[in-house]
Amino acid sequence: MLAAMKPKPAVTEPACAPQQSPRDPLERVLTHVERHLFEPLSLTTLADVAGLSQFHFSRLFAARVGESVMAYVRRRRMLCAAARLGRNPGVEDEIEAPALIALALDCGFESQEAFTRAFAQVFGVTPGRYKRDPARYQAAAMERAMNQTPAEKPNVTLLDGVTRKDAFLVAGISERISKDNMQAVPALWPKLMQHVPFDGQKGPVCYGLCYGSNMEEGSFSYMAAAEIEPGKRPPAALTLMQVPAQTYAVFRITLGAGEIHPQMQAAMQCIFSEALPNSGRKPSGGIDLEVYGERFDPDKAGSVLDFYMPVEG
Structure with a gap:
């Protein structure tokens, strides 16, 4: 089954090679x-x-x-608001309420309270405190941003062509994921491994499924799963899910030594920031699949897995 679902790896150039496109x-x-x-x-x-x-x-x-697109919009609005505050620095601890409300509304916020919370998330202080010493708090915000250490660039390659995969059934364990509980993703796999192989399991391949995203919240559902034969019942701790027939672009990820989860995060960043835009493929929506097949060994550097992204055929 694993051989049937693999396209021929005809690409030799890394998919994450930097490219610029005027149609970006x-x-x-x-x-x-x-x-x-x-x-x-x-x-x-x-x-x-x-x-x-x-x-x-x-x-x-x-x-x-x-960061998320709406977080970016809020941050850009906050930077503009900070520039307005910084033009007239003073020693007062607070800004008069009418002036702050007007600034909040100008920046697209519905209330002074929402504006103040968003401002503090960017600069670490309230607008009133910022006004006392804008240069200091601008420098602190910049330092926080620069101290975010980027992950090592992963080894990601786009395989040639597209792959059509028929609908299939999986059984697994899922959880709702957001930026506040990303570590819940790797924690699902040991829970699944307690039950595999199970009666009716179809082959040794395991899948990580990403689906059901809420873009405003920045959350999605993730399931660690294995394929199951139709008509079979999984262990009580596992739930069934149907993966529809989809056409995929397949990105091959070769892992190095060390923990898998941060490498997968870096690989996803590479795929969505560079490999996908450079591929010319248009995503169709649907369920993304991490496919852990015969070349995946979590204890060895050089371990290989594939990321299947639904695209228009």
Whole structure:
């Protein structure tokens, strides 16, 4: 079964080789944000500007920019607000309420409280404290950003062509994932391994399924699973899920030594920020698959797995 689902690896150049394109959807979005910064902006609008589904646009934006698109919009608005505050620095601890409310509304916030919370997330202090010493707090915000250490560039290759895979049934353990509980993803795998192989399991291949994204929240569901024969019942701790027939672009990931989870995070960033845009393939939405096949060994450097992304055929 594993051989039947693998396309021929005809690509020799790494998929993450840097390339520039004048039609880069992220460039269009960033330009649109700057031109309409203080107008109503939404994930739906910006995904349309990019020409991508909301799901894949969100992952692409986060991979390239390092934060969600709406967090980026809020941060850009905060930087503009900080510039306005910094033009007239003073020694007072607080800004008069009418002036702060006006600034909040100008920056697209519905209330002074929401604006103050967002401002503090970027600069670490309230607008009133910032106004006392803008240079100090600008430097602190920049230092926090620069101290975010980038992960080592992963080894990702786009395999030749596309792969069509029929619908199949899996049994596994799932959890809702957000930026606050990303470590829940690797924790699912030991729970699954307690039950495999199980009666009715179809082959040794395991899958990581990504689906059901909520773009506004930045959350999605993840399932660690194995294929099961139709009509079979899995162990009570596992739930069934149908993966529909889909056409995929397949990205091969070769892991190095060390923990797998941070390498997978770096690989996903590479795929959505570089490999996918450079591939010319358009995502179709659906269920993304991490495929852990016969060449995957978590204890060895050089271990290989494939990431199947649904694309238009």
